Amino acid sequence: MAESESKPKIKKKAVPMPKQPPEVRKHNFNEVALGYTEEQALEEASRCLQCPKPQCVKGCPVEIDIPAFIKLLREGKYEEGIRKIKEKNSLPAICGRVCPQEEQCQMMCVLGKVGDPVSIGRLERFLADWERAKGFTIPEKAPPTGKRVAVIGAGPAGLTAAADLAKLGHEVVIFEALHLPGGVLVYGIPEFRLPKSIVQAEVDYIKKLGVELKLGYLIGRTYTIPELLKDEGFDAVFIGTGAGLPQFLGVPGENLGGIYSANEFLIRVNLMKSYAFPEYDTPIRIGRHVAVIGGGNVAMDAARSALRLGAEQVCIVYRRSREEMPARKEEIENAEEEGIICKFLAAPTRFIGDEKGWVKQMECIRMELGPPDESGRRRPVPVKGSEFLMDVDTVIIAIGRTPNPIIQRTTEGLAVTKWGTIVTDENGKTSLEGVYAGGDIVTGEATVISAMGAGKKAARAIHEYLMSKK
Amino acid sequence: MKMYEIVRTEELAPKIKLFEVFAPEIAKKAKPGQFIIVIIGEKGERVPLTIAGYDAGKGTITFVFNEVGKTTRQLGMMKPGECIWNITGPLGNPSEIKYFGKVLCVAGGVMIAPMLLQVKALREAGNTVVTVIGARIKELLFFKEEMKALSHRLYVATDDGSEGYRGLDFLKDVLASEKFDRCVAMGPVAMLQTVCELTRPYKIPTIVTLMPIMVDGMGMCGVCRVNVGGQMKFGCVDGPEFDGHIVDFEELIKRQRMFLPEERLSALLWELGGCSCGGK
Ligand SMILES: Cc1cc2nc3c(=O)[nH]c(=O)nc-3n(C[C@H](O)[C@H](O)[C@H](O)COP(=O)(O)OP(=O)(O)OC[C@H]3O[C@@H](n4cnc5c(N)ncnc54)[C@H](O)[C@@H]3O)c2cc1C
Ligand SMILES: Cc1cc2nc3c(=O)[nH]c(=O)nc-3n(C[C@H](O)[C@H](O)[C@H](O)COP(=O)(O)OP(=O)(O)OC[C@H]3O[C@@H](n4cnc5c(N)ncnc54)[C@H](O)[C@@H]3O)c2cc1C
Ligand code: SF4
Ligand code: FES
Numbered sequence: 077m078a079e080s081e082s083k084p085k086i087k088k089k090a091v092p093m094p095k096q097p098p099e100v101r102k103h104n105f106n107e108v109a110l111g112y113t114e115e116q117a118l119e120e121a122s123r124c125l126q127c128p129k130p131q132c133v134k135g136c137p138v139e140i141d142i143p144a145f146i147k148l149l150r151e152g153k154y155e156e157g158i159r160k161i162k163e164k165n166s167l168p169a170i171c172g173r174v175c176p177q178e179e180q181c182q183m184m185c186v187l188g189k190v191g192d193p194v195s196i197g198r199l200e201r202f203l204a205d206w207e208r209a210k211g212f213t214i215p216e217k218a219p220p221t222g223k224r225v226a227v228i229g230a231g232p233a234g235l236t237a238a239a240d241l242a243k244l245g246h247e248v249v250i251f252e253a254l255h256l257p258g259g260v261l262v263y264g265i266p267e268f269r270l271p272k273s274i275v276q277a278e279v280d281y282i283k284k285l286g287v288e289l290k291l292g293y294l295i296g297r298t299y300t301i302p303e304l305l306k307d308e309g310f311d312a313v314f315i316g317t318g319a320g321l322p323q324f325l326g327v328p329g330e331n332l333g334g335i336y337s338a339n340e341f342l343i344r345v346n347l348m349k350s351y352a353f354p355e356y357d358t359p360i361r362i363g364r365h366v367a368v369i370g371g372g373n374v375a376m377d378a379a380r381s382a383l384r385l386g387a388e389q390v391c392i393v394y395r396r397s398r399e400e401m402p403a404r405k406e407e408i409e410n411a412e413e414e415g416i417i418c419k420f421l422a423a424p425t426r427f428i429g430d431e432k433g434w435v436k437q438m439e440c441i442r443m444e445l446g447p448p449d450e451s452g453r454r455r456p457v458p459v460k461g462s463e464f465l466m467d468v469d470t471v472i473i474a475i476g477r478t479p480n481p482i483i484q485r486t487t488e489g490l491a492v493t494k495w496g497t498i499v500t501d502e503n504g505k506t507s508l509e510g511v512y513a514g515g516d517i518v519t520g521e522a523t524v525i526s527a528m529g530a531g532k533k534a535a536r537a538i539h540e541y542l543m544s545k546k
Numbered sequence: 547m548k549m550y551e552i553v554r555t556e557e558l559a560p561k562i563k564l565f566e567v568f569a570p571e572i573a574k575k576a577k578p579g580q581f582i583i584v585i586i587g588e589k590g591e592r593v594p595l596t597i598a599g600y601d602a603g604k605g606t607i608t609f610v611f612n613e614v615g616k617t618t619r620q621l622g623m624m625k626p627g628e629c630i631w632n633i634t635g636p637l638g639n640p641s642e643i644k645y646f647g648k649v650l651c652v653a654g655g656v657m658i659a660p661m662l663l664q665v666k667a668l669r670e671a672g673n674t675v676v677t678v679i680g681a682r683i684k685e686l687l688f689f690k691e692e693m694k695a696l697s698h699r700l701y702v703a704t705d706d707g708s709e710g711y712r713g714l715d716f717l718k719d720v721l722a723s724e725k726f727d728r729c730v731a732m733g734p735v736a737m738l739q740t741v742c743e744l745t746r747p748y749k750i751p752t753i754v755t756l757m758p759i760m761v762d763g764m765g766m767c768g769v770c771r772v773n774v775g776g777q778m779k780f781g782c783v784d785g786p787e788f789d790g791h792i793v794d795f796e797e798l799i800k801r802q803r804m805f806l807p808e809e810r811l812s813a814l815l816w817e818l819g820g821c822s823c824g825g826k
Contacts, residue, residue: 253634253762253764254762254764255585255592255631255632255634263766291632292583292632292633292634293571293634294634294635294637294764297575297635297636297637298571298572298575298634298635298636299571299575320765320766321765321766322766322767322768324768324771324778326778330778331771331773331778331797331801332800333800333801333803333804334804336769337767337768337769339766339767339768340761340767340768340769343761343762343766343767344761344767348591348592348761349589353808353812354808354811354812354815355589356589356590356591357589357590357591357616357617357812358591358592358761359805359808359809359812361804361805361807361808432800432803433797433800433801433803480764480765480766481765481783482764482765482783
């Protein structure tokens with residue numbers, strides 16, 4: 077550990093992230109976390125102990141050489157620093173903002189044992205923002221191989237696979253079903269956590285690498301995978317279609333007006349920009365009393381968006397307790413600072429509507445924590461006779477999403493698990509020759525970094541496959 | 547020709563327009579019963595419209611729409627040579643087309659157009675096809691001759707009786723006197739509901755095309771959920787066609803009206819010219 081020459085003084089406190097104050101930010105969709113200044117970044121970077129056996133790297137799903145990039149940052153070598161990160165992570169501006177670092181690299185950082193861990197994510201973001209402000213340099217591409225690859229889905233998995241394959245000299249076409257690229261990064265994660273201009277910059281970079289982007293192509297309908305391979309002249313396919321099918325509670329009254337899936341709510345707000353209705357055509361109606369069901373990142377994003385759209389009161393209803401909440405700690409804190417209320421140990425049992433079919437009340441039952449379930453978290457058990465009513469006029473259901481099913485339904489011979497995810501080997505190879513997959517469509521709902529990592533791995537495997545095929 | 551370029555427009559009846567658009571990939575894959583999602587501009591909404599024709603050779607698709615709200619009215623003002631911003635499709639499951647025997651096809655309003663495609667396909671599959679087309683008033687009827695030519699028999703009905711039968715009550719006698727093996731209905735919900743009640747006593751399998759509110763049209767938002775036989779189905783990926791005898795129409799009607807105040811506001815502001823940029 078810190079056995080180096082002159083024992084450096086350990087700085088226990090991390091440099092805090094400058095943020096918009098809660099009273100201001102809860103009325104706008106601008107980014108909450110403003111990013112370190114150069115001074116703050118250098119100060120925070122100086123806290124790193126440059127461990128000879130860095131634990132942080134073990135916590136990083138794509139094994140970024142963290143002490144090396146922090147050292148370069150410290151020396152003012154920003155260009156080299158960002159290159160170091162990009163050896164492993166193609167989307168640092170995005171990951172620096174949305175990765176759950178507190179469960180990954182920062183959880184492992186030795187400084188965490190005595191104080192705050194190094195704010196690795198914020199430093200990553202600093203370098204990435206520095207690079208974007210300066211303008212990306214387009215790397216040299218390998219000479220054309222004459223091979224064509226179809227990438228399905230423009231989320232983090234698809235965008236990463238496309239970029240890597242293009243750099244290797246392959247001709248790449250991305251087919252995206254929606255009218256904008258980015259996957260969850262554009263339709264799910266709100267502007268105040270991840271500005272869309274950052275996603276757009278990544279997409280522009282990928283286009284500059286020569287990747288063709290076809291929007292409004294639902295594969296399985298416009299073309300099937302066998303058609304792409306046989307009729308459209310592609311030599312390989314990468315599937316990165318994500319987990320976008322919303323789950324519902326299955327309780328009475330769920331189809332009343334005013335009850336949205338988190339996906340519908342977030343798609344309207346983020347993708348269709350209904351916060352700017354009627355300038356944008358897609359409407360959203362937000363009531364005075366909003367209940368969000370669920371305890372993950374999606375629930376936090378929905379709740380904080382509802383607040384910004386003018387809801388008087390937003391209440392998150394979660395069936396376990398605070399400790400089990402899967403959302404990032406930082407985002408729970410942000411939400412509570414903004415005035416969002418969390419109701420723990422409760423779950424809806426039915427929804428009651430008015431004469432027009434609009435939800436007006438929600439009946440919930442209290443829960444107790446029983447013994448741990450398969451996930452290791454304590455299982456919530458309903459308390460008999462503890463039902464109570466809440467007045468609500470908008471409900472957002474954020475209890476999980478399952479894989480998008482269209483490809484699985486329309487691709488004969490593609491091996492699929494009972495959860496609807498696509499079966500692959502560790503390199504993303506599916507049961508069909510020349511067909512690879514990665515991201516949420518393989519793992520189920522996961523993270524941006526794991527989707528990006530899967531895209532990278534698959535790109536390497538596809539390259540090997542294409543180059544070995546005569 | 548440019549992608550999604552409007553090749554031809556035709557006013558079939560007041561406020562009902564047919565567009566033929568260059569979309570070769572969709573034209574190659576489209577089947578009766580499927581739909582597309584049209585976006586007229588960067589700020590536009592995603593509007594589902596049923597495919598009413600396709601020509602893989604020419605690379606075009608046709609659809610017919612009612613100018614009811616802001617988007618469809620803006621679309622109606624577009625001219626041949628202009629391009630639609632984005633079209634996604636074909637979406638939804640194709641209709642089941644095979645030999646059933648004798649099929650009753652009932653279409654109302656703007657949906658007469660896609661029904662023509664069904665009638666043609668059912669006829670080609672060897673069925674005897676009896677068709678009913680209806681509209682509120684006679685001025686809104688169209689494709690009468692085309693339908694007549696393709697059907698074994700054609701009935702015409704209007705709500706006010708200005709042409710043909712008044713309402714669909716006459717079908718009671720038709721259904722009492724002959725046996726049908728299948729019924730296909732496309733049109734406003736009230737009409738679908740009436741048809742289902744008429745065919746129910748005879749246990750004629752009745753397939754209805756549902757038009758719930760949609761956003762993505764590919765199974766990601768769930769706004770299109772409908773209650774079919776007590777199960778939650780997504781109109782866009784499980785439909786749009788369902789067994790009409792087990793659809794909860796009352797709920798569907800309420801869900802279709804969810805955004806009525808906002809839709810009215812959007813149309814009104816557009817009429818007032820308050821936001822001429824909107825949708826483009
Ligand atoms: C609201 C929300 C907040 C989140 N917050 C975080 C966070 O803070 N940190 C984090 O690490 N992760 C977060 N996640 C999870 C993370 O976004 C996902 O794990 C990640 O985006 C998965 O990437 P992907 O490329 O596999 O799929 P996606 O991002 O889902 O992209 C899939 C793309 O494929 C397209 N597609 C689907 N089917 C087809 C088809 N048949 N043909 C063509 N295209 C198709 C879709 O339209 C979509 O654009 C969040 C998720 C949500 C919903
Ligand atoms: C699968 C599917 C296929 C469709 N096919 C066609 C078609 O071939 N031709 C056609 O003209 N329309 C069709 N529709 C309906 C069409 O999508 C809507 O009329 C359209 O969204 C109106 O957009 P707008 O902005 O002009 O009007 P809006 O401002 O959205 O609405 C104006 C009026 O139309 C009503 N409305 C909105 N959506 C619907 C709906 N889904 N069903 C019934 N009423 C609605 C509103 O309540 C309001 O009174 C289809 C819908 C679906 C889901
Ligand atoms: S970030 Fe933490 S674990 Fe990683 S090298 Fe620096 S002090 Fe060590
Ligand atoms: S329209 Fe979104 S799921 Fe059907």
